[in-house]
Amino acid sequence: MSLVNHRDREINCKIVYYGPVGSGKTANLRYVHHAAPRDRLGCSVRLGGRDEHRLGFDVLPLELGSLAGFLTRIQLCSVPGAGHFQATRNMVLDGADGIVFVADSQRRQLDANIRSLQTLRTDLVARNVDVRNVPLVLQYNKRDLPTALLLSPSELDAKLNYRAVPSVNAEAVNGRGVFETLEAVTQVILGRVANERTVLAWT
């Protein structure tokens, strides 16, 4: 993981959107893609063929230019939500600097959210990543649905947010909360640069 490269004065950050099937991971990326000026977009990848789609992940690189003298790139990736895409999820999680867990706020999806969160933990442990130290933000998506169908943010916090990480309410299809989530996760990631023992990789 090489977040800040002082030699080349670059910041490369990879943010992975994780969550159960249909929670709105791709909707987040789609909104960012729609909102970003064309010159800020790198070559995005969507594997849409019949067979290829089973890999089912999206990659959206953002070229943000020079920030504070460092050429900054952010790569947004979404993992496939279905349980049998283990290999793809591992590939996408590789080198992640931060994770956005996109939870479906619907009451009936609570079990799927919990299972996906457990799968995330398993995937990270399998990669020898300390789950307690991974920059993580929870996004409670689909808040635009009728209130009767939804769990409240406090209920979702009680069920999912046992690490008390930042959480953001969102309606990804309408764009509400998408950039707030992105800002929250980058803040956590960069907070580590500022506050923790930073490890700088030199290549």
Added chain:
Amino acid sequence: MDLNPSFDFHSFVLGPSNESAVAAARAVANRPGSTHNPLVICGASGQGKTHLLMALAQQAARRHKGLTARYMTMTEFAEAFDTAVAAGQQERFRRRLAELDMLLLDDVESLAERRDIQRELCDLQERMCAAHRQLVVTGVRRPDELAALDRRLVSCLASGLIVAMGPPDEQTRLTILERCAATLGESYGEGVLAAVAAHPVPSVRDVLGALARVVALAASHDASLTPAIVTQALGGKPDASVAAAADDGSAPRHGTQEFEDFVGALRRMVANALHAERARTPPDVARATLAGIRSREKMVLEWPAEEGRLIEELT
């Protein structure tokens, strides 16, 4: 997905913008498979398509004992198909769906990039219609206005009835607000609900959101609810962005500005993080940083755990 029992025809507020869709849904519920097949309901997000779909299924189930109906979003449909393909059971998946008496699929536009699923849906529609089994589909626009849909699927869906739902008119908005107030057991000041209803919004969700904004503003000012508070909360004239969303429910608002705001915030965060990092860096390490240490091996720079141990080479 389970049907929400509160989504029935009694709780659906009828208005000029949705009466044709409701009439078609009632007709299909009374005689599934033989009236309008497939039935396609179009309307922007929040205009009540899902409510109508569930109401249709529940009425059909009440009227026809033993009727098998299933509600799925298109995303769930696609995921279920992917899972079936991965398990080598796609034919079983197709058969199970085609044998339902009624299949209700929400948000057809989410199939935009899935040509394979569109073909599946097309085949499924042909099988179901041939067996007089009912298919109901919803989308944010008419199928022929969704450029990403396969022409064959557009043609399949156009073979039935396409009905459109629009933004609620003022009287519908007022009825929605009155029902909401009655459900919550709240009584608002005279003219408050009418003032909220006078504010044009593109969807039912926005009607309730507008009322919530008014209530929140009144609470924050510790003031009673009056039409004046409504004007203060919602503005004197319709929000241009809301009006635009009424025309095109899929269009995000102020997206580019949000992106630039994000980049601005990120610039400040990067500057602060690097400043803090430099402030903590011992001077000799900082010099090494600026010089750019190179090695054949991967070098990792660590803060000194003990004096004299600045750089540790890892192999």
